[in-house]
Amino acid sequence: MDGTVGAGGHAAGILAASAPDGQLLGMDVDPQALELARRKLSGYGERAYLVQASYTALTCQLAGLGWKAVNGILLDLGASSMQFDTPQRGFSFQADGPLDMRFDPSNPLTAAELVNRLPEAELAEVIYCYGEEPAARRIAQAIVRARPVTGTRQLAEIVAKVKGGKRGHLHPATQTFQALRIAVNDELQVLEAVLPQAMAALAPCGRLAVIAFHSLEDRIVKGFFRRESRDCLCPPRQPVCTCWHKASIREITRHPIRPAAEEIAQNPRTRSARLRVAEKI
Numbered sequence: 001m002d003g004t005v006g007a008g009g010h011a012a013g014i015l016a017a018s019a020p021d022g023q024l025l026g027m028d029v030d031p032q033a034l035e036l037a038r039r040k041l042s043g044y045g046e047r048a049y050l051v052q053a054s055y056t057a058l059t060c061q062l063a064g065l066g067w068k069a070v071n072g073i074l075l076d077l078g079a080s081s082m083q084f085d086t087p088q089r090g091f092s093f094q095a096d097g098p099l100d101m102r103f104d105p106s107n108p109l110t111a112a113e114l115v116n117r118l119p120e121a122e123l124a125e126v127i128y129c130y131g132e133e134p135a136a137r138r139i140a141q142a143i144v145r146a147r148p149v150t151g152t153r154q155l156a157e158i159v160a161k162v163k164g165g166k167r168g169h170l171h172p173a174t175q176t177f178q179a180l181r182i183a184v185n186d187e188l189q190v191l192e193a194v195l196p197q198a199m200a201a202l203a204p205c206g207r208l209a210v211i212a213f214h215s216l217e218d219r220i221v222k223g224f225f226r227r228e229s230r231d232c233l234c235p236p237r238q239p240v241c242t243c244w245h246k247a248s249i250r251e252i253t254r255h256p257i258r259p260a261a262e263e264i265a266q267n268p269r270t271r272s273a274r275l276r277v278a279e280k281i
């Protein structure tokens with residue numbers, strides 16, 4: 001199962017590697033992404049099932065197909081290149097577009113709503129918590145003063161003015177855009193919700209692979225893998241276990257796998273990727 005099928009790149013690799021009869025369920029909330037995946041995977045015929053749904057619906061989607069368990073689940077989190085490179089989707093500060101940032105176009109919440117409607121203190125909290133942005137308060141103040149903020153370029157300029165010029169290879173608005181995208185799509189909550197479901201859906205020895213692109217996501221995946229690979233969760237000083245927790249997974253990657261320098265050179269967007277894999281016991 002590929003829970004974030006996107007343009008179908010990973011899915012095509014999985015289908016090729018599981019030939020001749022491996023089957024794959026590919027899910028995505030974005031109908032444009034699914035259209036790309038449908039085209040890319042058309043040669044695999046009935047081996048590929050594609051559905052427009054959140055990966056949090058994986059349990060009922062698998063039940064709908066009559067699949068009792070799967071051998072592997074992939075979650076490649078965040079936005080796709082197609083989404084970043086389509087200015088109308090509003091994910092990028094590199095081009096001008098509306099403040100949208102929704103993966104799922106039926107989601108009623110857009111980035112424009114947050115930027116123009118949230119009280120200043122709440123906006124600062126979103127930018128601080130989801131962007132780990134130290135200048136969150138000053139940025140929120142500048143945004144509120146500039147309301148209405150209508151486009152990605154205007155927002156990027158407001159943030160750049162507060163933070164000063166570009167430092168290193170990160171645009172000054174990177175963390176603010178990340179924060180708004182996470183809030184619009186409720187990304188951390190859906191990730192927390194899917195991990196136990198994914199483990200329950202795996203067959204014994206099946207594997208869950210998650211590619212995270214920032215530390216907030218990676219922390220959730222790491223914490224879940226650590227907890228679920230332990231036999232007891234009682235405090236270390238407690239002499240006798242009273243929690244009866246049993247390990248349900250084995251961590252395959254104690255440390256995340258990072259892209260090699262060559263891959264980063266070919267595709268700079270991979271530079272922050274961290275892959276963690278766990279196997280169901």
Ligand SMILES: C[S@@+](CC[C@H](N)C(=O)[O-])C[C@H]1O[C@@H](n2cnc3c(N)ncnc32)[C@H](O)[C@@H]1O
Pocket residue numbers: 003004005006007008009010011027028029030033053054055056076077078079080081103185190
């Ligand atoms: C990094 S891209 C995946 C790219 C894909 N692995 C490929 O090979 O083309 C992440 C995808 O996840 C989708 N997505 C984000 N949140 C989702 C969710 N809760 N459920 C399903 N898909 C989601 C996005 O729309 C996006 O297409």
